[in-house]
Amino acid sequence: xxxxxxxxxxxxxxxxxxxxxxxxxxxxxxxxxxxxxxxxxxxxxxxxxxxxxxxxxxxxxxxxxxxxxxxxxxxxxxxxxxxxxxxxxxxxxxxxxxxxxxxxxxxxxxxxxxxxxxxxxxxxxxxxxxxxxxxxxxxxxxxxxxxxxxxxxxxxxxxxxxxxxxxxxxxxxxxxxxxxxxxxxxxxxxxxxxxxxxxxxxxxxxxxxxxxxxxxxxxxxxxxxxxxxxxxxxxxxxxxxxxxxxxxxxxxxxxxxxxxxxxxxxxxxxxxxxxxxxxxxxxxxxxxxxxxxxx
Amino acid sequence: xxxxxxxxxxxxxxxxxxxxxxxxxxxxxxxxxxxxxxxxxxxxxxxxxxxxxxxxxxxxxxxxxxxxxxxxxxxxxxxxxxxxxxxxxxxxxxxxxxxxxxxxxxxxxxxxxxxxxxxxxxxxxxxxxxxxxxxxxxxxxxxxxxxxxxxxxxxxxxxxxxxxxxxxxxxxxxxxxxxxxxxxxxxxxxxxxxxxxxxxxxxxxxxxxxxxxxxxxxxxxxxxxxxxxxxxxxxxxxxxxxxxxxxxxxxxxxxxxxxxxxxxxxxxxxxxxxxxxxxxxxxxxxxxxxxxxxx
Numbered sequence: 001x002x003x004x005x006x007x008x009x010x011x012x013x014x015x016x017x018x019x020x021x022x023x024x025x026x027x028x029x030x031x032x033x034x035x036x037x038x039x040x041x042x043x044x045x046x047x048x049x050x051x052x053x054x055x056x057x058x059x060x061x062x063x064x065x066x067x068x069x070x071x072x073x074x075x076x077x078x079x080x081x082x083x084x085x086x087x088x089x090x091x092x093x094x095x096x097x098x099x100x101x102x103x104x105x106x107x108x109x110x111x112x113x114x115x116x117x118x119x120x121x122x123x124x125x126x127x128x129x130x131x132x133x134x135x136x137x138x139x140x141x142x143x144x145x146x147x148x149x150x151x152x153x154x155x156x157x158x159x160x161x162x163x164x165x166x167x168x169x170x171x172x173x174x175x176x177x178x179x180x181x182x183x184x185x186x187x188x189x190x191x192x193x194x195x196x197x198x199x200x201x202x203x204x205x206x207x208x209x210x211x212x213x214x215x216x217x218x219x220x221x222x223x224x225x226x227x228x229x230x231x232x233x234x235x236x237x238x239x240x241x242x243x244x245x246x247x248x249x250x251x252x253x254x255x256x257x258x259x260x261x262x263x264x265x266x267x268x269x270x271x272x273x274x275x276x277x278x279x280x281x282x283x284x285x286x287x288x289x290x291x292x293x294x295x
Numbered sequence: 296x297x298x299x300x301x302x303x304x305x306x307x308x309x310x311x312x313x314x315x316x317x318x319x320x321x322x323x324x325x326x327x328x329x330x331x332x333x334x335x336x337x338x339x340x341x342x343x344x345x346x347x348x349x350x351x352x353x354x355x356x357x358x359x360x361x362x363x364x365x366x367x368x369x370x371x372x373x374x375x376x377x378x379x380x381x382x383x384x385x386x387x388x389x390x391x392x393x394x395x396x397x398x399x400x401x402x403x404x405x406x407x408x409x410x411x412x413x414x415x416x417x418x419x420x421x422x423x424x425x426x427x428x429x430x431x432x433x434x435x436x437x438x439x440x441x442x443x444x445x446x447x448x449x450x451x452x453x454x455x456x457x458x459x460x461x462x463x464x465x466x467x468x469x470x471x472x473x474x475x476x477x478x479x480x481x482x483x484x485x486x487x488x489x490x491x492x493x494x495x496x497x498x499x500x501x502x503x504x505x506x507x508x509x510x511x512x513x514x515x516x517x518x519x520x521x522x523x524x525x526x527x528x529x530x531x532x533x534x535x536x537x538x539x540x541x542x543x544x545x546x547x548x549x550x551x552x553x554x555x556x557x558x559x560x561x562x563x564x565x566x567x568x569x570x571x572x573x574x575x576x577x578x579x580x581x582x583x584x585x586x587x588x589x590x
Binding site: 031033106107118119120121126133135138146155158161162 | 320324328375381383384403406410421429437440444451453454457458474
């Protein structure tokens with residue numbers, strides 16, 4: 001029977017949305033909960049949660065742990081967007097087709113909501129009495145913290161910031177993106193794997209899959225920033241060129257960037273084949289979606 | 296033999312400073328490491344780390360876990376100061392006698408440095424191969440995440456923000472501070488306890504001690520904001536009144552605020568007596584220091 005990503009995703013997305021809505025508290029003090037929920041709910045493709053769940057299912061992982069991990073990576077992603085959109089960073093007013101959090105709630109609340117979302121991510125990963133083994137909790141916290149911090153997402157954002165108006169080599173650009181977006185995408189896959197007992201070969205293959213997918217994601221992001229319009233993207237198009245940011249398109253040109261994305265899809269596919277896992281169809285379909293998406 | 300807090304502290308502070316310097320990476324990308332170190336090193340009273348270590352020693356906890364926990368709470372505290380000082384929050388230019396991080400490194404780097412410090416805190420708590428039991432790692436992550444997030448520090452800051460220019464009842468003010476500063480101070484004590492095997496009575500007593508100490512800390516902070524000068528404080532004095540923020544002094548008057556701080560010290564002392572722990576002299580001395588400090 002053929003695999004339908006749409007069918008596979010829809011049940012999982014529903015679970016993730018429900019869990020996020022339950023776990024991001026409406027009653028956080030003084031409007032903070034409202035801003036946190038605004039930043040997280042009803043928006044985004046939920047690629048990271050789907051990667052967590054896809055990897056967890058592939059290794060037969062604990063489903064409760066996987067759902068928590070799926071929501072936790074999404075909270076980290078959401079907080080990074082809130083802070084990234086702030087006036088002192090990208091100063092963006094549109095995100096997922098809506099006013100950004102600082103436009104809707106003010107800068108101070110946006111700053112705090114981002115901070116609180118990061119803390120909540122780790123809170124989700126270390127629940128008391130939820131039947132998730134301590135070893136899994138510790139592994140999930142480790143993987144997420146490493147991917148979110150200075151050697152991952154935050155470090156990549158710092159490089160990005162310092163790179164505005166400069167020219168980067170392809171190696172420098174790749175390093176920046178590996179940290180800025182790649183680390184969290186790869187961590188999503190590895191957090192899924194950490195929910196079960198994966199062999200060393202499976203973990204190595206999944207790690208390589210996550211690396212290739214993370215890079216492909218950014219290459220395609222750079223392509224879409226040039227080729228798509230704001231309505232389709234749900235965010236401001238063309239802002240890389242506007243901010244004079246180095247991108248794969250500015251570095252390689254549109255055609256070579258496209259072919260690079262296809263090559264990376266091939267690498268992701270090849271890596272999955274080395275895992276020895278019985279069913280990696282969801283992960284393969286997610287990689288294809290990343291490369292072929294139009295927003 | 297009498298107990299000297301100075302002697303007890305100096306060896307532990309040296310260990311904490313050394314560990315922070317080793318763990319806050321100088322080589323984080325694009326100036327991020329420099330800003331992170333500037334925010335954390337050579338500054339502050341390190342009250343939270345000392346509370347972690349004092350509680351861990353009282354319960355005979357794992358010293359490596361305790362040192363990590365001590366540094367992790369300090370990183371959360373440091374990140375909160377970086378973000379709190381930013382123009383969209385308190386817009387403060389002086390902290391620990393030095394220009395604040397956003398003044399020294401720019402707003403964007405300050406935002407990212409704060410974000411990266413929060414992630415690093417959790418990374419320290421969940422090390423691979425450091426011999427710290429998974430159960431302890433998971434407990435430490437749980438306690439820190441709860442204290443840092445919307446039901447703790449970040450939530451308290453949101454209430455604080457919303458309270459500017461309003462009048463609060465004493466109950467509302469206490470709730471705000473219990474979250475804003477109290478939660479992390481209490482968590483410091485409980486994280487120390489989580490490094491060992493404390494009885495339920497010991498944990499309950501330590502929790503009550505941490506609650507009273509956390510509240511006393513804030514009452515004394517409010518007193519010092521009125522009575523001390525900026526040079527002694529190492530930060531801008533008088534800013535609560537300037538920003539029309541409700542404080543214990545504005546609510547109770549100076550004299551009743553002072554007597555409230557003494558009452559809370561008595562509660563902290565009484566709570567320690569209920570723990571059944573053999574040696575709580577360091578914790579008692581820390582509570583006395585909190586109430587009797589002049590900066």
